Amino acid sequence: MAEVLGTRVDILPRREIEQKILAYLKAKSEKSYFIVTANAEMCYRAAQDRALQTALNTADLCVPDSIGVRWALRRQGLAAELYPGVELAEWILKQGFSVYVLGAKAEVLQRLNFPNIVSKHHGFFDADAEKSILAEIQRLKPQVILAALGAGKQELWLSRHKNDLKSLLIGVGGAIDVISGCKTRAPKIFRKAGLEWFYRLLREPRRLFRQFDLLRFGLAVLREKQG
Structure with a gap:
């Protein structure tokens, strides 16, 4: 276990992460199991937001998701294997466990077709709809809940409700857009070079503002190391 800007990160091989997940699901526990896939942007936001950092640090497992987090760990002399949220979500969907x-967006969910998905609900809901969502989840008892509400928001939501849900809980951000085929993931050459963020920026220039958080993250890591 290590920390990146105060957020706990678990350094485990991909296979061990999968084994932990399978062990939890096969045990049919009466408690939830909350997994965070942490990227640089999320770690930076958490350093500014105590509620978010508490949510991340009380998760059962925090998996390094991005090249930025791996770089920060490397500066501490730690080697971490990444497990991007999109790959983790896709792996889970292929295991055959029931998933909520x-x-x-609703149109994205329409294109997400796996036989083990018991139900779906878009990410735009008010307090009344949230009650209905929670009631449906408790009725269906899915083994896995994949939350794609956006980095930070989804972790806060899952953390807030984890004591009421007896499922594997994972925040997967934009993974559903990719798995459904609505968006294209960066080619392997970009991913291997650690430039997936740059590919996304080329495809979605509106993401430029979000890249400033990556710069702030890098500066914060450098300052922390110097301090």
Whole structure:
């Protein structure tokens, strides 16, 4: 276990992460199991937001998701294997366990077709709809809940409700857009070079503002190391 800007990160091989997940699901526990896939932007936001950092640090497992987090860990002399949320979500969907998907747009969910998805609900809901969502989840008892409400928001939501849900809980951000085929993931050459963020920026220039958080993250890591 290590920390990146105060957020706990678990350094485990991908296979061990999968084994932990399978062990939890096969045990049919009466408690939830909350997994965070942490990227640089999320770690930076958490350093500014105590509620978010508490949510991340009380998760059962925090998996390094991005090249920025791996770089920060490397500066501490730690080697971490990444497990991007999109790959983790896709792996889970292929295991055959019952899954509830919460988040993304309605048109995206329409294109997400896996036989083990028991229900889906888009990510735009008010307090009344939230009650209905929670009631449906408790009725269906899915083994897995994939929340795609956006980085930070989904972790806060899952943390707030984890004591009421007896499922594997994972915040997967934009993974559902990619898995459904609505968006294209960066080619391997970009991913291997650690430039997936740059590919996304080329495809979605409106993401430029979000890249400033990556710069702030890098500066914060450098300052922390110097301090």
